[in-house]
Amino acid sequence: MPDISSTLKIHRDRCADHLSHPVLATSLEAALQGAIRLIGAFQTDVDITVKGTSNFVSSADLAAENAIVSTIREQFPEHAIISEESHSDRADAEHLWVIDPLDGTSNFLHGIPHFAVSIGYYERGAGKIGVVCNPITADWYVAIEKQGAWHNGQPMLVSRAERLNQAMISCGFHYDRGKMMEATLATLADLFRADIHGIRRFGAAALDIANVACGQYEAFFEYRLSPWDYAAGAILLNEAGGRITDCSGVHLPLGASSGVCATNGSLHPAMLEQLASHLQHFQSGDC
Ligand code: IPD
Numbered sequence: 001m002p003d004i005s006s007t008l009k010i011h012r013d014r015c016a017d018h019l020s021h022p023v024l025a026t027s028l029e030a031a032l033q034g035a036i037r038l039i040g041a042f043q044t045d046v047d048i049t050v051k052g053t054s055n056f057v058s059s060a061d062l063a064a065e066n067a068i069v070s071t072i073r074e075q076f077p078e079h080a081i082i083s084e085e086s087h088s089d090r091a092d093a094e095h096l097w098v099i100d101p102l103d104g105t106s107n108f109l110h111g112i113p114h115f116a117v118s119i120g121y122y123e124r125g126a127g128k129i130g131v132v133c134n135p136i137t138a139d140w141y142v143a144i145e146k147q148g149a150w151h152n153g154q155p156m157l158v159s160r161a162e163r164l165n166q167a168m169i170s171c172g173f174h175y176d177r178g179k180m181m182e183a184t185l186a187t188l189a190d191l192f193r194a195d196i197h198g199i200r201r202f203g204a205a206a207l208d209i210a211n212v213a214c215g216q217y218e219a220f221f222e223y224r225l226s227p228w229d230y231a232a233g234a235i236l237l238n239e240a241g242g243r244i245t246d247c248s249g250v251h252l253p254l255g256a257s258s259g260v261c262a263t264n265g266s267l268h269p270a271m272l273e274q275l276a277s278h279l280q281h282f283q284s285g286d287c
């Protein structure tokens with residue numbers, strides 16, 4: 001049986017076979033280098049620093065980010081970078097990389113094999129390439145603007161469900177334990193009242209959005225995420241036929257945090273309606 005690194009390369013190449021762009025090879029190599037660092041550190045003792053309530057950064061996040069950034073810098077030293085742990089260049093740069101070296105840090109630290117490297121490449125604010133990779137399962141989700149989205153070489157397509165009572169919905173809880181958490185819980189209760197099939201909370205937003213793009217979930221929402229959580233996923237989802245906005249239906253920013261509503265497109269109005277009724281509970285800033 002092939003080891004993880006060989007399977008990672010096979011699945012990466014199956015995606016790359018369908019796509020073409022001058023920075024694609026660097027995007028995939030950067031993600032692979034990050035993934036290799038995460039595989040090496042998974043289920044070992046890593047150094048952990050606390051950023052806030054239930055919000056951690058580990059030596060694995062930092063090693064993966066270093067590997068990703070060096071790979072990009074080697075090829076494109078003049079490109080701008082926004083990354084979770086170290087870079088905050090301009091969001092409207094001509095060439096911009098938005099990087100989450102380890103999405104799902106809590107899962108990683110608990111030994112749960114559900115986390116990802118997420119890399120989005122943008123030109124003057126327009127999404128060009130999205131790459132999300134789960135190093136442990138060797139799942140690659142790769143999309144290029146106007147060329148479609150691919151999962152391990154298979155085309156990604158959103159679900160055709162048209163009603164909430166046909167939907168499996170995924171969500172995330174922002175680190176806040178105040179009004180935003182209450183609003184999230186209240187939204188879940190409302191969604192169950194709308195007879196959805198179920199709620200899933202797996203703990204890695206980039207994979208959640210990729211899973212909407214693959215048609216596994218009809219929708220995903222979280223009341224606050226950062227650009228590196230959704231920059232790559234947004235490109236995947238748009239290319240797979242879905243829709244992604246903030247929780248009021250507005251285009252997502254790259255230079256600030258935002259709520260996220262990601263759907264198969266058909267369910268977008270219904271999801272926004274569900275989210276809207278709870279926005280006022282924390283938008284006063286008191287959360
Ligand atoms: C987190 C994950 C999680 C989401 C959090 C994110 P991190 O990213 O995506 O699912 O609920 O809001 O911050 O911190 O593991 O990179």
Ligand code: CA
Nearest residue numbers: 100103104229
């Ligand atoms: Ca993240």
Ligand code: CA
Nearest residue numbers: 084100102103
């Ligand atoms: Ca992260």
